[in-house]
Each structure stands twice: as C-alpha cells, then as structure tokens.
Amino acid sequence: MKNENLYNYILGIADNSLILGQRLGELCGHGPNLETDIACTNISLDLFGQVRSYFQYAGKIAGDGRSEDDIAMLRKERDYKNVLLVEQPNTNFAYTLGRQFLFDAYHLMFLRELQKSTDLTLSAIANKCIKEVSYHERFSSDWIKRLGDGTDESKAKIQEAINDLWMYTDELFHQTDADKAMVAEGIGVDVTQLKDAYYNYVSEVLEAATLQVPESKYFHKGGKHGIHTEHLGYILAELQYMQRAYPNMQW
Amino acid sequence: MSTKNWPLWEIFVRSKNGLEHRHFGSLHAADAEMALENARDVYTRRNEGVSIWVVESKHITASNPENNGELFEPAQDKVYRHPTFYDVPDDVKHM
Amino acid sequence: MSEEQIKSLERQFDERIARDEKIEPKDWMPEKYRKTHIRQISQHAHSEIVGMLPEGNWITRAPSLRRKVALLAKVQDEAGHGLYLYSACETLGVSRDELYEQLHSGKAKYSSIFNYPALTWADMGAIGWLVDGAAIINQVPLCNTSYGPYARAMIRVCKEESFHQRQGFEIMLKLANGTPEQKEMAQDALNRWWWPSLMMLGPTDDKSVHTEQSMKWKLKRKTNDELRQQFIDQTVPQADVLGLTIPDPDLKWNEERQSYDFGAIDWDEFWQVVKGHGPMNKERMKARVGAWERGEWVRDAAMAHAQKKQERKEKQAV
Numbered sequence: 001m002k003n004e005n006l007y008n009y010i011l012g013i014a015d016n017s018l019i020l021g022q023r024l025g026e027l028c029g030h031g032p033n034l035e036t037d038i039a040c041t042n043i044s045l046d047l048f049g050q051v052r053s054y055f056q057y058a059g060k061i062a063g064d065g066r067s068e069d070d071i072a073m074l075r076k077e078r079d080y081k082n083v084l085l086v087e088q089p090n091t092n093f094a095y096t097l098g099r100q101f102l103f104d105a106y107h108l109m110f111l112r113e114l115q116k117s118t119d120l121t122l123s124a125i126a127n128k129c130i131k132e133v134s135y136h137e138r139f140s141s142d143w144i145k146r147l148g149d150g151t152d153e154s155k156a157k158i159q160e161a162i163n164d165l166w167m168y169t170d171e172l173f174h175q176t177d178a179d180k181a182m183v184a185e186g187i188g189v190d191v192t193q194l195k196d197a198y199y200n201y202v203s204e205v206l207e208a209a210t211l212q213v214p215e216s217k218y219f220h221k222g223g224k225h226g227i228h229t230e231h232l233g234y235i236l237a238e239l240q241y242m243q244r245a246y247p248n249m250q251w
Numbered sequence: 252m253s254t255k256n257w258p259l260w261e262i263f264v265r266s267k268n269g270l271e272h273r274h275f276g277s278l279h280a281a282d283a284e285m286a287l288e289n290a291r292d293v294y295t296r297r298n299e300g301v302s303i304w305v306v307e308s309k310h311i312t313a314s315n316p317e318n319n320g321e322l323f324e325p326a327q328d329k330v331y332r333h334p335t336f337y338d339v340p341d342d343v344k345h346m
Numbered sequence: 347m348s349e350e351q352i353k354s355l356e357r358q359f360d361e362r363i364a365r366d367e368k369i370e371p372k373d374w375m376p377e378k379y380r381k382t383h384i385r386q387i388s389q390h391a392h393s394e395i396v397g398m399l400p401e402g403n404w405i406t407r408a409p410s411l412r413r414k415v416a417l418l419a420k421v422q423d424e425a426g427h428g429l430y431l432y433s434a435c436e437t438l439g440v441s442r443d444e445l446y447e448q449l450h451s452g453k454a455k456y457s458s459i460f461n462y463p464a465l466t467w468a469d470m471g472a473i474g475w476l477v478d479g480a481a482i483i484n485q486v487p488l489c490n491t492s493y494g495p496y497a498r499a500m501i502r503v504c505k506e507e508s509f510h511q512r513q514g515f516e517i518m519l520k521l522a523n524g525t526p527e528q529k530e531m532a533q534d535a536l537n538r539w540w541w542p543s544l545m546m547l548g549p550t551d552d553k554s555v556h557t558e559q560s561m562k563w564k565l566k567r568k569t570n571d572e573l574r575q576q577f578i579d580q581t582v583p584q585a586d587v588l589g590l591t592i593p594d595p596d597l598k599w600n601e602e603r604q605s606y607d608f609g610a611i612d613w614d615e616f617w618q619v620v621k622g623h624g625p626m627n628k629e630r631m632k633a634r635v636g637a638w639e640r641g642e643w644v645r646d647a648a649m650a651h652a653q654k655k656q657e658r659k660e661k662q663a664v
Contacts, residue, residue, distance in 0.1 A: 022406055025406050028398070028405055028418060028422065029421060030402075031637065032637070032644040032645055033257070033279065033638075033645060034428055034429045035278055035279060035280065035289040035292070035429070037422075037425050038425050038429070039288065039289065041421070042292050042422070045418050045419060045422070048411060048415050049415065051411060052411050052415075069409075069410045092640065093640070093644045139288060145651065146281070146285075146647055147644070149654060150646070150648065150649075150650045151643070151646055151650045153643050154643055154650075235406075238406040242408070242409035246409070246525075246528070249527075249528060250520060250524060251517075251520055255646050255650070256443050256645075257649060259433075259436060276430055276433055276499070277433040279442065281645075281648035282648075293426055293429060296426070297506070316374070
C-alpha cells in the first residue's frame with residue numbers, strides 16, 4: 001500500500017468509534033428508561049456514521065477495492081487499533097457513562113485539532129463529527145454530574161466506575177509510528193499535546209460532580225498496537241459473526 | 252417501584268425559522284436541561300426542529316371544557332369581526 | 347350525577363364521535379371510554395418496547411455497517427413510538443410508571459408476536475416486512491381515531507414507520523436475490539413468521555370481544571378478519587416479487603371474492619402464546635423488568651440531583 005501510514009492512522013481513529021458504537025448498540029432496548037435509551041442510541045448512530053466516513057476513505061487509500069465492511073468486520077483481533085477504554089463492558093450505567101465521558105472529553109479535543117489537518121478529507125470529517133461529539137460530551141458530562149451529585153448510591157457507583165476506567169485514560173495520549181509519521185506530515189494530531197488539557201478538564205468535571213479525581217499512576221496500554229483486553233474478542237465475535245459465517249455475500 | 256418519578260414535560264418545537272413553536276408531545280425528564288436534551292433526541296431525530304421550548308406539564312393552566320360555552324360561544328355571532336361581513340362592490344380592487 | 351344525566355352525556359358524547367369530532371383529555375368521557383383507551387394505548391406502547399427486544403438482539407451482529415445503522419435507527423424509533431404512546435396514555439390520568447408496573451406484573455398484554463425468537467439475520471427482514479406490515483394495517487386507521495392525543499401520536503408513528511417495512515423488505519430482497527444459502531435463510535424466516543403475523547391481527551371476529559364498541563369509538567375501523575384479508579391480499583404479491591413461497595398449501599386466489607383464500611390458523615398456538623407460554627414470553631419480560639430495575643438508581647440519582655440544583659437556586663435567590 002502506497003500510503004500505509006495514513007491508512008493505519010485512519011483506522012486508529014475509526015476503530016475507537018466502531019468499538020464504542022458497538023458497545024452502546026448492546027444497550028439499545030435496555031436503558032434505564034426510554035428517554036435515556038433513545039439518547040444512547042443516538043450516540044451510537046453518530047459513531048457508526050463517523051466510522052463509515054473514515055472507512056470509506058481508508059478503503060480509497062488502500063486502493064484494492066476493500067469496502068467499509070471489509071475493514072470493519074474482516075480484520076483479525078490484533079489488527080484492531082482502538083484504545084482499551086472503549087472496549088470496556090457496560091457493567092452498569094455508571095461504567096457506560098464513565099467510559100463515554102472519559103472518551104468524549106478526549107474525542108472532542110482530538111477532533112478540534114483534526115479539523116486543522118492538511119488532509120482535506122480528514123479535516124472535513126472532523127468538521128462534521130465535532131458537532132456530534134460536542135453533544136456527546138455535553139450529554140455525558142451532564143450525567144457525570146447527575147450521578148456524582150445525585151444519591152449516595154449513584155455517587156459510589158460512578159466513583160467506582162471512574163476509578164476502574166481511569167487506568168485506560170493514559171493510553172489516549174500514546175503515539176504509534178503511524179501517528180508520528182502523520183504528525184510530521186501535518187496530517188495527524190499530536191495527542192501528546194492534549195494530555196494536560198484533558199486531565200485538567202476531566203478533573204474539573206469530576207470536581208463539579210463532587211467526585212474524587214483518581215490518583216493512581218498505574219496505566220494500561222496496548223490497544224493502539226492491537227494488544228487488547230479479553231473483552232475485544234467477544235465484541236468481534238458478534239461484530240464479525242455474519243461476515244465470517246457467510247463469507248463473500250452481499251447484505 | 253421508586254416513588255421519585257421523573258416529571259412530565261411538554262415539548263414545543265419550531266420546525267424552521269419564521270414558524271411558531273408547535274406542541275410536539277411530551278416526555279419525562281428530571282430537570283429542564285435534561286428535558287431539552289431528551290426533546291432533542293426524541294422529537295428532532297429527523298431534522299424536525301431549529302428551536303425547542305420545554306415546560307413542565309404541571310405549570311400549564313388549561314381552560315376547562317365545561318366552560319366552553321361561556322368562553323368561546325359568545326365569539327360565534329360576532330360576524331362583524333370578519334372581512335366578509337362588509338359589502339364592497341366587486342369592482343373595487345386591492346381591498 | 348343522576349343516571350339519566352349520565353345517559354344524556356353519553357348520548358351527546360357518542361354523537362360527537364359520530365360527527366368525527368375529537369375527544370380531548372379534559373373533555374368529559376364515559377369511564378369505559380377512558381379505561382378502554384388506557385388499555386389499548388398502553389398495550390400498543392408495551393408492544394413497541396417489547397418489540398425492541400427481538401430486533402435489538404441483532405444490532406451487534408448486523409452483517410454490514412449500513413444494515414447496522416438502519417436497524418439501530420429502527421429499534422430506536424420503536425422506543426420513540428413507545429414514548430409517544432405512553433405520553434398519549436398519560437393524558438388519561440395514568441402515569442408511565444403505573445403502566446410499566448402493569449406490564450411487568452403481567453397484568454397488561456402486548457402483541458404476542460414478540461414472544462417468538464429472532465433466530466437468523468433474515469428474521470430482521472421478515473419482521474420488518476411482515477410484522478411491521480401487519481402493524482401498519484392496524485395503525486393507519488388509528489390516525490383518525492376519536493381520542494385526540496392517540497390520533498396525534500399515531501400520525502407521528504405512521505410517518506416514521508414507513509421506513510421500517512421498506513427496510514425489512516429490502517433485507518428480504520437482498521437475501522432472495524443472493525446465494526442459495528441466503529435465499530434459504532429468507533424462506534425459513536418467512537416460514538416461521540408468516541402464521542404469527544396473521545395471528546397478530548387478532549382473533550377471528552366471532553371470538554373478538556371488543557370489536558363493536560371499538561368500532562363505535564373509532565379505535566377500530568375494520569374487523570380483525572377484514573384486516574387479515576387485506577394483509578394477505580397485499581403481502582402475497584410481495585412474496586412473489588421476492589420469489590419466496592408463502593407456507594400455506596391452501597392459499598389460492600378466489601376470482602369471485604377477488605381475494606386470497608387461506609388455510610386454517612392454529613388458534614391454539616395463538617392462545618398459548620397470549621397466555622404467557624410462547625417461546626420467549628419469560629425472556630422478554632425478564633429483559634424488560636431487568637432493564638427497569640437496573641435503571642432505578644440512575645433515575646433516582648437524576649431526581650436527587652435536580653432537587654439539589656433547585657434548592658441551591660432557591661437559596662441563591664433569597
């Protein structure tokens with residue numbers, strides 16, 4: 001492939017939306033009430049819409065006729081490049097919302113920078129996505145405050161979720177070789193530059209929600225290099241099921 | 252069953268600038284901000300709106316249909332409030 | 347109020363409906379009208395949200411991203427429709443929580459078709475095509491029903507519903523024109539969903555207890571048997587387009603009636619499912635009750651937070 005770095009870079013962005021969208025999709029029909037169910041499904045739909053834009057572009061760059069579905073559903077476990085955070089399960093609504101908020105805060109900052117990309121397709125996608133993600137971030141940060149400053153039970157639950165998910169946040173700011181190459185070309189976002197602003201902002205929201213900012217300095221990484229938690233295998237088992245069981249068919 | 256149910260809100264949506272807000276329906280939300288967000292997610296999924304009002308249902312005072320006679324019927328015979336009440340020759344234009 | 351006065355009010359009420367006037371929430375209405383409407387509208391709402399489950403179950407496994415977003419949007423619409431209908435029902439003085447309580451305790455019914463399992467991807471096609479097709483036949487006349495909030499909810503539902511059936515038919519079409527394996531999957535889904543779809547239009551007229559009263563109140567414009575005939579007559583040619591076979595050896599065009607004759611429906615099966623012994627009744631209820639119970643602390647937290655915010659605002663104002 002002529003432009004392998006760009007291809008991998010796009011997948012690195014899109015896989016986060018793909019896996020998070022898939023996680024939210026699991027919840028459709030099982031939310032705490034209808035209004036919240038509909039809202040979470042909207043976020044899932046936004047994310048899958050983004051995934052399609054990215055993968056269609058990646059398919060063009062690959063130039064060998066692979067489709068958005070080939071890219072989404074026919075890679076091996078180690079070829080998915082999403083961060084570990086987004087594959088964490090919907091243990092309860094606190095985990096779902098905690099995961100969402102910790103990702104949204106990053107996602108929004110990331111897209112603001114991606115808008116400035118010298119790659120016009122990527123900046124155009126970022127431009128469209130940023131409106132959706134601004135809303136996601138508003139929704140999830142509002143809910144963090146509701147749960148944090150709600151009942152004793154909700155406070156304990158969301159604090160536990162944030163504490164558990166915290167160890168996956170640092171990875172958001174790691175760079176792969178493809179990332180570095182893309183930053184050098186003015187196409188990619190230098191995520192290392194977002195780190196301080198991210199933790200400042202997240203801390204602000206957590207404090208407004210009367211929650212403790214976790215102090216743990218132990219973090220997990222690997223997702224960006226295809227080394228995932230055990231959860232991903234099950235996500236892929238469902239995501240890929242039809243394409244694997246009935247190969248080479250049109251749907 | 253929890254006794255702390257989310258209250259009901261009435262949702263008004265302006266479908267495009269130049270039109271009035273119209274009653275679209277209702278939904279449940281814990282507070283006004285959430286009512287706005289829920290309204291956006293529930294009632295504007297197909298691009299139906301550019302502006303949303305929410306008001307908690309209990310704040311709406313409605314007229315009682317039992318009083319419809321005294322409230323609305325007296326207006327029925329006030330035909331002089333309508334332009335067709337007045338005779339103007341057919342060849343008078345712009346009126 | 348004397349019995350005579352009530353009789354007179356009821357007469358006036360029936361005349362209003364006969365004149366095609368709408369009844370609005372604060373209008374006087376016979377108690378039976380209110381109760382019947384609460385029952386029917388809530389049953390309808392329950393059907394929407396239980397109906398999310400068989401399809402929701404395939405969201406994570408949809409075979410392509412295009413199909414996945416379409417299915418997500420469709421299942422989400424069902425949540426929306428449930429919400430519109432619960433809201434309409436609430437105007438009759440019953441809360442959504444009470445209605446949920448009736449559903450969860452098994453007191454309230456929902457469309458029994460959702461007690462069948464969605465086993466393969468083709469079931470997403472069959473449900474959209476047949477189940478939504480039958481639902482539309484039931485629902486379109488309700489856009490004109492006598493109770494204003496119900497009619498308005500149904501107008502919105504029908505407007506949004508129109509993509510659902512097409513979505514399902516398109517899935518079937520793709521399968522029917524696909525590989526032999528895909529076509530077989532489509533035929534199998536049709537075989538399993540055909541008869542339950544016919545049952546979905548309700549018991550035969552001689553067994554239907556509510557029809558006459560419902561007709562008068564415009565809760566129903568046609569009888570169950572008429573609706574069923576209409577459904578069959580419009581669906582058979584669609585199956586022909588798909589090149590699939592309706593699983594009824596007695597299905598035959600009747601030149602004289604200008605309609606299809608069809609075979610006997612297994613009403614024992616229908617009543618078994620209605621009474622709670624279908625393949626998925628217990629699963630469906632477990633999923634609904636589970637979601638509601640798991641959500642309780644979330645709903646409580648939001649209320650507690652709203653109250654705290656309100657108190658802080660009031661303190662500031664002083």
